[in-house]
Amino acid sequence: MIDFELPEDVKQIQTKVATFVTDVVLPTEAALGPDVELEGDGLAEVVAGLRDKARAAGLFNPHMPESWGGLGLGALGMAIVSQECGVSGLASLALNCMAPDEGNMHLLLHAGTGEQNETYLRPLAEGRARSCFAMTERAAGADPLGIATTAERDGDDWVLNGEKWFITGAMGAAFAIVVAKTASGDSERNSYSLFLVDGDNPGWKVLREIPVMGTHGPGGHCEVLLEDCRVGSDSMLGGPGEGYKLAQVRLGPARLAHAMRWIGVAQRALDLAAQRALERHTFGEPLAKRQTVQNWLADSAIELYASRLMVLHAAYLIEKNKDYRQEVSMSKVYISEILNKVVDRALQIHGALGYSGDMPLERFYRDARAARIYDGPSEVHRMVIARNVLRTVMTAGTAKPATGGLA
Ligand SMILES: Cc1cc2nc3c(=O)[nH]c(=O)nc-3n(C[C@H](O)[C@H](O)[C@H](O)COP(=O)(O)OP(=O)(O)OC[C@H]3O[C@@H](n4cnc5c(N)ncnc54)[C@H](O)[C@@H]3O)c2cc1C
Numbered sequence: 001m002i003d004f005e006l007p008e009d010v011k012q013i014q015t016k017v018a019t020f021v022t023d024v025v026l027p028t029e030a031a032l033g034p035d036v037e038l039e040g041d042g043l044a045e046v047v048a049g050l051r052d053k054a055r056a057a058g059l060f061n062p063h064m065p066e067s068w069g070g071l072g073l074g075a076l077g078m079a080i081v082s083q084e085c086g087v088s089g090l091a092s093l094a095l096n097c098m099a100p101d102e103g104n105m106h107l108l109l110h111a112g113t114g115e116q117n118e119t120y121l122r123p124l125a126e127g128r129a130r131s132c133f134a135m136t137e138r139a140a141g142a143d144p145l146g147i148a149t150t151a152e153r154d155g156d157d158w159v160l161n162g163e164k165w166f167i168t169g170a171m172g173a174a175f176a177i178v179v180a181k182t183a184s185g186d187s188e189r190n191s192y193s194l195f196l197v198d199g200d201n202p203g204w205k206v207l208r209e210i211p212v213m214g215t216h217g218p219g220g221h222c223e224v225l226l227e228d229c230r231v232g233s234d235s236m237l238g239g240p241g242e243g244y245k246l247a248q249v250r251l252g253p254a255r256l257a258h259a260m261r262w263i264g265v266a267q268r269a270l271d272l273a274a275q276r277a278l279e280r281h282t283f284g285e286p287l288a289k290r291q292t293v294q295n296w297l298a299d300s301a302i303e304l305y306a307s308r309l310m311v312l313h314a315a316y317l318i319e320k321n322k323d324y325r326q327e328v329s330m331s332k333v334y335i336s337e338i339l340n341k342v343v344d345r346a347l348q349i350h351g352a353l354g355y356s357g358d359m360p361l362e363r364f365y366r367d368a369r370a371a372r373i374y375d376g377p378s379e380v381h382r383m384v385i386a387r388n389v390l391r392t393v394m395t396a397g398t399a400k401p402a403t404g405g406l407a
Pocket residue numbers: 100132133134135136137138140141142143165166167168169221370373374375376377379380383
């Protein structure tokens with residue numbers, strides 16, 4: 001029998017996180033005002049205060065192993081925690097499990113040496129530093145095999161040259177994990193390596209925060225120049241030529257982590273929409289009595305239900321060390337797209353109020369748009385999903401294994 005009951009320890013953490021978000025995070029967000037941009041000097045202080053409270057509540061670092069001061073939750077536990085955190089951008093920051101640091105912490109745990117982890121992972125795990133992941137370039141985004149940043153040997157050192165673009169959190173980051181082309185490997189995919197570059201390296205130049213439609217988050221989305229950026233031989237993360245493979249190791253669970261947080265955002269939008277539909281009267285009746293509004297609420301509920309099941313199944317595959325790539329891609333595409341729909345409907349139900357900065361919906365709306373682009377645009381994931389459908393039909397005569405492989 002399939003058991004949809006959550007394990008008792010996960011249930012307890014879910015309740016604690018939900019209470020923490022309601023009692024601590026949302027009042028903080030409200031006090032910051034409706035146009036909280038999750039940036040600026042004041043934010044660091046606010047986040048530090050929230051982290052003290054998260055530590056006191058035993059909720060800090062849910063994603064990290066206990067040996068690193070965390071709660072040791074796997075993908076399933078994190079799916080639950082992240083959904084609760086999704087309701088406010090401040091919640092993941094409070095628990096120290098926000099992008100891009102969460103993905104970088106996982107990657108360092110996976111590939112870092114003991115020394116690298118003391119230098120780079122320790123400050124992240126203690127919430128003392130921020131980091132960024134620098135892969136995309138102006139001319140190489142959806143197709144990372146066009147990355148032109150190079151790393152060349154000079155004695156024992158490596159010297160990196162190139163430009164990166166849209167690097168989240170780069171301004172003020174203590175370090176970056178940079179994807180650069182090293183010696184040509186046996187294939188294009190094996191030609192890239194990862195490097196740990198300190199934020200104060202004179203060759204790592206954060207040129208500007210790129211103005212964007214959504215909120216910036218700490219450190220913005222930045223354009224960076226790597227100019228004769230010299231790093232030591234011990235700065236390579238993983239082996240030579242493993243950059244592409246390790247980037248995928250990072251991106252798989254990181255994509256799912258985003259999808260989990262989006263469910264939290266969509267749930268908050270639906271809650272606000274339903275509340276407003278009950279309260280707002282037009283032409284003598286509450287909006288909740290209108291069939292169109294009921295359809296919007298119902299469709300949002302259906303989509304959230306499907307999203308939750310997809311995420312839990314993909315998280316289960318990750319925890320069981322099974323191949324999760326198709327399911328994570330399908331979850332990423334579906335949930336990023338329903339997020340846009342659910343938020344749009346909620347905004348419409350609120351009319352002008354929804355469009356105003358007095359509600360968080362216009363911020364959710366602006367932020368949601370990027371979800372269909374970063375971590376791989378929907379179209380590229382669809383290309384990969386369709387390729388798997390065609391491959392399984394050719395090999396197994398049916399696409400069933402490429403549709404979640406459930407009974
Ligand atoms: C808010 C935000 C944060 C980001 N943070 C980071 C970060 O921290 N680090 C980092 O390295 N990068 C980051 N990125 C960059 C992100 O990974 C890229 O934007 C993404 O990979 C797409 O690349 P691109 O923007 O160059 O689009 P392009 O590669 O120019 O593609 C443009 C469009 O073409 C279409 N397209 C592309 N290929 C195909 C195809 N095969 N079939 C059909 N259609 C296709 C898609 O619609 C796509 O949206 C971030 C982006 C955003 C918006």
